[in-house]
Amino acid sequence: MANRRRSASFYMTxxxxxxxxxxxxxxxxxxGATIDHVGQRAVxxxxxxxxxxxxVLWCRTAMxxxxxxxxxxxxxxxxxxxxVSRVDWQQFIRPxxxxxxxxxxxxxxxxxxxxxxxxxxxxxxxxxRDRTGQRPSVDVKNPDIRLHLHMLENEVTLSLDAAxxxxxRRGYRQGTNVAPLNEVLAAGLLLLTGWDGHKTLIxxxxxxxxxxxxxxxIAQRIAPGLYHQGKFGFENxxxxxxxxxxSVRLDAQQARLEEPQAxxxxxxxxxxxxxxxxxxxxxxxxxxxxxLSVRDVxxxxxxxxxxxxxxxxxxxxxxxxxxxxQMAALYKIIGDTLKAGFQGYDAYVFTGNLxxxxxxxxxxxxxxxxxxxxxxxxxxxxxxxxxxRRAPAPEQASxxxxxxxxxxxxxxxxxxxxxxxxxxxxxxxQASTEAEQALWRELRGQxxxxxxxxxxxxxxxxxxxxxxxxxxIVEIGGGIHQEAGQAASDAGRTHTLEELGYRIIGFTxxxxxxxxxxxxxxxxxxxxxxxxxxxxxxxxx
Ligand SMILES: C[S@@+](CC[C@H](N)C(=O)[O-])C[C@H]1O[C@@H](n2cnc3c(N)ncnc32)[C@H](O)[C@@H]1O
Numbered sequence: 370m371a372n373r374r375r376s377a378s379f380y381m382t383x384x385x386x387x388x389x390x391x392x393x394x395x396x397x398x399x400x401g402a403t404i405d406h407v408g409q410r411a412v413x414x415x416x417x418x419x420x421x422x423x424x425v426l427w428c429r430t431a432m433x434x435x436x437x438x439x440x441x442x443x444x445x446x447x448x449x450x451x452x453v454s455r456v457d458w459q460q461f462i463r464p465x466x467x468x469x470x471x472x473x474x475x476x477x478x479x480x481x482x483x484x485x486x487x488x489x490x491x492x493x494x495x496x497x498r499d500r501t502g503q504r505p506s507v508d509v510k511n512p513d514i515r516l517h518l519h520m521l522e523n524e525v526t527l528s529l530d531a532a533x534x535x536x537x538r539r540g541y542r543q544g545t546n547v548a549p550l551n552e553v554l555a556a557g558l559l560l561l562t563g564w565d566g567h568k569t570l571i572x573x574x575x576x577x578x579x580x581x582x583x584x585x586x587i588a589q590r591i592a593p594g595l596y597h598q599g600k601f602g603f604e605n606x607x608x609x610x611x612x613x614x615x616s617v618r619l620d621a622q623q624a625r626l627e628e629p630q631a632x633x634x635x636x637x638x639x640x641x642x643x644x645x646x647x648x649x650x651x652x653x654x655x656x657x658x659x660x661l662s663v664r665d666v667x668x669x670x671x672x673x674x675x676x677x678x679x680x681x682x683x684x685x686x687x688x689x690x691x692x693x694x695q696m697a698a699l700y701k702i703i704g705d706t707l708k709a710g711f712q713g714y715d716a717y718v719f720t721g722n723l724x725x726x727x728x729x730x731x732x733x734x735x736x737x738x739x740x741x742x743x744x745x746x747x748x749x750x751x752x753x754x755x756x757x758r759r760a761p762a763p764e765q766a767s768x769x770x771x772x773x774x775x776x777x778x779x780x781x782x783x784x785x786x787x788x789x790x791x792x793x794x795x796x797x798x799q800a801s802t803e804a805e806q807a808l809w810r811e812l813r814g815q816x817x818x819x820x821x822x823x824x825x826x827x828x829x830x831x832x833x834x835x836x837x838x839x840x841x842i843v844e845i846g847g848g849i850h851q852e853a854g855q856a857a858s859d860a861g862r863t864h865t866l867e868e869l870g871y872r873i874i875g876f877t878x879x880x881x882x883x884x885x886x887x888x889x890x891x892x893x894x895x896x897x898x899x900x901x902x903x904x905x906x907x908x909x910x
Contacts, residue, residue: 376417380405382528383412383424383431388739389557393430396560400424418610422617425532425601426594429556429583432535435517435528443525445478446488452525453492461516461529462493464501466605467508471530472518479520489518489527513605532594533602540596541582541653543645548576550683550719552593554741555579558681558748559587561737562717566590567631568678571714573669573706575635578646578661580681585650585658588630592621596653629658632675636664667702670710677713686722686744696725704729707753714753721746 381402385393387410394404394412400423402414416424424434439456443449462468472486479485490507497504505514515530537553550558559580564570566588572580586593594601595618603609637643640663650659666684671677684703687696700722707716708731720726721744735750 376419378403378415378417380413380415380437381421381424381531382435382437383414383428384433384435385410385412385430386432386554386557386740388737389430389553389561392557392560393428396428396430397424400427418608419613419617421531421603422614425536425603426592426617426621428536429587429593430553430560432537432553433517434531434536436531437526437528440524440526443479443520443523449479449485449488449525450492453489453527454496456527458493458496459500460607462497462505462514463607464497464503464505466513467506467511468493468514468516469507469509469512470516470518472520474520476522477520478523482520485518485520489516511599513602515602529602529606531601531603532597533600533605536593539593540598541649542577542579543648543652548685550576550579550741552579552583554739556583556587556593557739558683558717558719559584561748562679562681562715562750564679569632569672569675569714570634570678571669571671571680571711572635572682573637573664573666573680574682574684575637575646575661576639576642576683578635578649578659580683581633581635581646581659581661582649582653582655584631584633585653585655588633589626589655589658590624592624595621631658631678632660632672633658634660634662634672636662636666636669638663638665666699666706669706671712671714677711679715679717680707680711681717681719683719686720687725693725696722697728700725700728701730704731707731707751711753712755716751716753718749718751719746720749723747 383393383397390407390410390412394407394414397412397414398404400416400420402416402420402424404412404414406413421434421436424431428434438461441448441452441455443452470486470489472482472489474480474482474485494504512533515533517528517530519526519528537551539552542549542552564584564587566584570581570584572578575581583593585591604614635646637646643661643663646661647656650656650661666682671680682703684699685696687693700720703718707714707729716731718726718729719739719741721741726747726749729749729751731751731753733749734752735748737748737750739746739748
């Protein structure tokens with residue numbers, strides 16, 4: 370890399386997904402960062418301007434790179450407004466620029482992250498009006514400057530978001546199947562396997578090809594940020610160093626290897642998805658490195674002339690009622706295929722359906738807990754030496770028990786991973802009004818009243834109101850459909866989140882949060898007021 374004068378060092382925070390913190394810390398270390406703390410879904414580190422540019426350009430497992438500039442305690446709204454007003458905002462935003470605030474509020478007396486963002490925006494805009502007579506506009510979609518507000522127990526940290534958008538949106542994706550992996554998670558899975566970028570890599574259920582695309586980026590030493598369209602956030606900052614950025618980009622462009630470094634092969638049963646994968650691979654200019662074909666997983670086998678490497682896949686988890694038997698059969702086929710066709714390989718199956726995964730019937734050598742959106746998942750590793758031993762036959766599914774008149778299978782916790790199951794879900798938002806609080810109480814804790822069913826697609830979840838025989842499918846960002854009158858009969862995979870050890874005080878998906886009022890209104894409209902089936906012990910007043 371070109372030799373440049375290093376500027377002063379400062380603190381930064383890189384955010385990521387649960388389970389990827391250590392691989393992100395490794396990525397940052399490789400860029401020369403000093404790691405100060407590896408936290409939950411975040412890594413704090415220090416370095417200079419060049420490192421900040423390189424982190425945005427190179428990190429495969431970072432969602433955001435933040436540069437904190439102030440912190441304070443905000444007891445209440447007045448304190449928040451006052452403390453935000455103390456910042457000299459002209460240091461960060463020009464009146465002719467647009468800005469937006471992403472607020473994340475955890476365990477705080479402030480209940481609405483949107484309200485916190487709004488109040489912060491008001492304080493900023495008021496300061497501009499008072500001091501200059503002009504004010505910057507808000508653009509939530511594509512702002513020049515994105516601010517990030519993190520509030521934990523009323524301790525506030527304000528940061529500049531260096532990328533300006535979540536880095537999982539690489540910019541190469543043209544189309545997706547129903548359940549694509551997000552790019553950060555796909556890269557994280559690959560890095561968690563320890564794959565060296567040279568060994569053969571096969572994905573026999575590749576969908577739109579995210580794992581293969583990210584694998585090619587790793588193998589060919591391609592910085593994911595090179596695909597970014599438009600400016601990064603830091604290019605609009607007052608301290609932007611154009612020539613430093615150009616040389617960091619140039620280094621990245623020169624680092625790309627043109628000779629294929631590894632055999633990367635993918636297949637899928639769906640011709641449509643393979644076409645999507647081809648489009649994505651072409652958009653990323655990676656056609657020379659990835660082979661794609663339409664094939665049923667049962668016919669997949671290791672390429673004859675290649676040294677064994679890894680086989681990695683993200684099979685369906687089973688979304689709809691009645692798919693359990695189908696999933697069990699599919700996962701059994703996966704196990705048979707791995708055993709017969711991939712001897713000498715290390716296999717990795719990333720799934721949120723642990724019940725079906727037992728049907729793979731091979732001994733796991735590692736189980737790494739992760740999330741795919743709100744779904745708790747595992748990356749399961751199987752070592753497939755010649756004559757791989759089969760695991761003992763899985764236990765029979767637990768006997769159905771009757772819950773609220775519906776046939777359910779009892780939930781058997783995976784005690785080996787009990788600690789991780791107890792990991793609380795990310796808490797972003799608390800219920801606000803009394804009515805909402807009552808609704809949340811209804812949503813959690815009632816063993817017979819409400820069931821949450823884990824969903825395959827990360828943008829969807831189901832709330833089963835067993836007591837009234839209704840099922841709500843909440844589509845994030847869209848409407849809510851009621852499958853009225855359906856007594857829940859989806860055996861096996863429905864657990865209350867309480868049973869999984871979660872404390873529920875809000876929805877966790879950012880997109881749900883954005884539409885929370887609509888979601889709550891719809892739920893109330895569909896199932897009546899929260900008092901419909903309240904838990905007597907939790908009732909207020
Ligand atoms: C969860 S998606 C994989 C998504 C993929 N990782 C991505 O990022 O786009 C599961 C894929 O398995 C494929 N699939 C389902 N049954 C299959 C089978 N019997 N053989 C091969 N592929 C299958 C589906 O077509 C789907 O694309």
